[in-house]
Amino acid sequence: AQKITQTQPGMFVQEKEAVTLDCTYDTSDPSYGLFWYKQPSSGEMIFLIYQGSYDQQNATEGRYSLNFQKARKSANLVISASQLGDSAMYFCAMREGLNFGNEKLTFGTGTRLTIIP
């Protein structure tokens, strides 16, 4: 069964608008971590934001926030005031358990975000 589902293969958004990238996950482990990564056309993976399953508040990092809805098993990434440089592939990922030092992440298939000037 797919553990991370990203249902939006591609999105086009006008510059300066906010954008929400969807991610749902599946796990029976009560302890887990959720990550979002950005992959520009150059190929490197850039870590954006993290949400732990026991975190009470939604994570935020600058223009990025994670809309964590635990009961719905959803971890959507919200980018506020989008910029041209936000055009990239975005991947949602999950680590089951809190066994630090063993950071096996399971990735979704990604969403290609294109910002239109």
Place this chain on the structure above:
Amino acid sequence: DGGITQSPKYLFRKEGQNVTLSCEQNLNHDAMYWYRQDPGQGLRLIYYSQIVNDFQKGDIAEGYSVSREKKESFPLTVTSAQKNPTAFYLCATSTGANTGELFFGEGSRLTVL
């Protein structure tokens, strides 16, 4: 500069040849990982190592081999047994602390002709 260096960036090989991808890190991270990325797909874990001289198979280890003789180095060999080796390969490290995010190299693109 601190970071993860993968080489070569691009590699072309004939079918049936083994090829080794290099991954070197100077971040002093204990854990290292190899992921494979195919077009339109997410990353899939090939092998990982939490400590020197020890490594574990990931989800798609068949046709690949690794070694971890030094903390800084985690080379990946794509053997002739790998049926579809053409892909983008990403090496990553983690500290085992804080959020536990992975730090990635810039990747190696392997094309088998």
